[in-house]
Amino acid sequence: TQSTRPQRMLAAVQKNATRGDPRSVVKAIDQFCRQKEWAMNVGDEKGCILDSVVSEVNPATVLELGTYCGYSTVRIASLLPPHAKLITLEFNPDNAVIARQVIAWAGLEDKIQLVEGASGDWIPKMKEEFGVKTFDLVFLDHWKDRYLPDTKLMEECGLLRKGSILLADNVICPGTPDYLEYVRNSPRYKSQYFKSHLEYTKVEDGLEKSVFLG
Numbered sequence: 001t002q003s004t005r006p007q008r009m010l011a012a013v014q015k016n017a018t019r020g021d022p023r024s025v026v027k028a029i030d031q032f033c034r035q036k037e038w039a040m041n042v043g044d045e046k047g048c049i050l051d052s053v054v055s056e057v058n059p060a061t062v063l064e065l066g067t068y069c070g071y072s073t074v075r076i077a078s079l080l081p082p083h084a085k086l087i088t089l090e091f092n093p094d095n096a097v098i099a100r101q102v103i104a105w106a107g108l109e110d111k112i113q114l115v116e117g118a119s120g121d122w123i124p125k126m127k128e129e130f131g132v133k134t135f136d137l138v139f140l141d142h143w144k145d146r147y148l149p150d151t152k153l154m155e156e157c158g159l160l161r162k163g164s165i166l167l168a169d170n171v172i173c174p175g176t177p178d179y180l181e182y183v184r185n186s187p188r189y190k191s192q193y194f195k196s197h198l199e200y201t202k203v204e205d206g207l208e209k210s211v212f213l214g
């Protein structure tokens with residue numbers, strides 16, 4: 001039977017990356033996507049911006065919306081301090097199966113909790129289910145029409161504190177116009193756009209970093 005792109009991506013990791021070496025996992029996926037098949041990972045160019053924001057925030061608690069195959073999950077977790085935790089939400093079970101194996105190959109299972117299900121269902125349960133108070137950093141990379149409703153939901157559920165950072169992928173391509181309008185015009189956020197390119201292409205895209213002001 002025909003394999004899926006995520007399955008072929010995992011095979012490339014298992015063939016070309018070193019077990020327990022997250023950077024080699026990131027490199028293997030980027031190589032696969034550049035040389036073999038494009039896939040919607042944040043990629044190496046926007047990934048460097050992601051790395052710099054993660055390093056600057058040095059978060060103890062991270063929420064990622066949209067795991068896909070775990071590329072950004074591994075990239076973020078590889079930069080976290082020792083007892084920091086990353087929770088990543090993925091509602092497609094086939095993607096979750098692949099992502100768990102990518103995370104395991106990187107040796108980052110202890111830092112990452114992959115939760116299967118829809119962000120809208122899980123965000124209201126974060127405190128009771130995972131003992132989370134607030135998130136220091138949220139990486140939004142799921143369905144683009146969910147960025148705004150999920151941000152409002154995180155506000156309502158008290159998951160953001162003064163200084164929490166939202167980092168959103170694809171604010172230009174495919175684009176998240178309602179989200180951008182909100183974080184750029186709301187008095188509750190201070191936003192900054194990091195111009196870059198759509199992963200593995202020359203098409204313009206970028207990340208929007210928004211600080212929640214409380």
Ligand SMILES: Cc1ncnc2c1ncn2[C@@H]1O[C@H](/C=C/CNC(=O)c2cc(-c3ccc(F)cc3)cc(O)c2O)C[C@H]1O
Pocket residue numbers: 040041042065066067068089090091092095117118119120141142143144146169170173174198199
């Ligand atoms: C609500 C919710 N809850 C949990 N998981 C969710 C969810 N919505 C999506 N997910 C999961 O995240 C992943 C989805 C991410 C959506 N990302 C995209 O659609 C996406 C698309 C492109 C793109 C750009 C130009 C083109 F020509 C074609 C594609 C580039 C990207 O970087 C992307 O993130 C997989 C899905 O199962």
Ligand SMILES: [Mg+2]
Pocket residue numbers: 040041042141169170
């Ligand atoms: Mg993306």
